[in-house]
Amino acid sequence: MNPLASRAYTYWFIVPAGIIYFVFFLFPTLMSFFFSMTWWSLTDWKFIGFDNFKMFLTEESLNIGFRNTIIYAVVTCSLKVILGLMLGVFLSSKLRTVGFIRSMVFFPSLLSTIAVGMAFMGMMHPSKGLINLTLKAIGIVGPDWLGDTRIALLSVALVDVWKGVGIATVIFIAGIMSIPRDYYEALMIDGGNAFQRFWNITLPLSRPAMNSVIILSFIGGLRSFDLIWAMTKGGPGFSTDLIASIIYKQYQAGFYGLSTAGNVILFLLVSALAFPLYVYLNRKEVNL
Template structure:
């Protein structure tokens, strides 16, 4: 009787969270799956089966969107991991102003993505932007960062990295600071140098933090929309269109069922790429 009461007592504490999870996650997910198979407006709907999925998958710009989404996710993830790790190592050193520098590195994360996008759109203006003015001052002709189809996507990705590397750095700092000092002392006794410290201790033992950064950055890159929309709206042409921006364009045009189907496809894509990556990275972890 006491055990049953204990279980009931435990479930009673879980119930509020379960209700919130059902209302704000499970129910919208189920509704999205249903409405993705309908033609619907705010006042009416009609079941049409898988027609929305067929239409969305034959969208002319979708192939470009898939390619751009994967490139964007990979570039932002790799750069955030590399820069975050290097900054994390640097900011775990004995610096007098380490607290101030950490704050400055993390500060961009707190800024509104839309505000960052608007600001960098002005900074990257081909003739009046501060970036090209500075480059011109040292004798370099700056490119049209957001107007050149060859570099527009990478330009936006670099802004994403600037904004998000602070979070990656904080995660790496937490991982590096959790490594026991005994490892470093043993390495010094064996005559190890800074490279051995990085290769044999920091890199393998901070893998849990690295895995977290990779997963969060990769999923964020696959789902990215707001920065792209604020800076290029998918242009020039379709050169910076991601799946999320294609979905939003369908929604703007009034194709609500079609855009809902696109969201379901994006959910499947993120799951299909993120879960195997998560399983692979977990196999590589080194326990302290």
């Protein structure tokens, strides 16, 4: 077969995936950029330039939403990395019940986010919730987890960590199990203890898994919406409002062009923060 014909033949296999990618991702993305510069409804639209962006960036609650989004992303990402690594190391050992414990750790990741939010909203009720009733039984007065502006955002972040740490743990287990056993055997021959095995072998050589967890958790935190909306709807006040919840409130109010501009800004924000982080983490990666 002619080399050029052979190459063209192989490219035809990419066409179906390319069409799907264009129709469901690239085209909607381009249309979002366009409609972000319009006033639009379901039946009409009018081009207004960058007015939506100017209006969105002058929102009174945007500064609070931006700060909350960064705090939420950093807290959830950090805890998922730390707890996921600890659980990954523990569940990579030869335990008799390791399979059962792994399934229990991963199980919350399979649950609906809305269902988890509603369940924890009830459990965190200040007077009737299971958490405060348990604390009361041991003589501790529990706080208003979702009604106190000082801790409401942290309360939702902890629920997010509980739900998502299972995926982080699975990634860490895969990374740790891929480390050659020869390294551990060599360190044991030299008299290395458990901490030295972790610090000198497991931690540096599981960096690819850690990088994946950091990137996925950080982006997920920046884009988070469903759990916040299910538990607090951004309240009390604006104390748990994230950029995504502000955008949704604008959709609810009928400001479709304004909310589309907010989505574009959120997309640019995530890209501006995640891409440099990805490049930095890859430079620090240790190759086996």
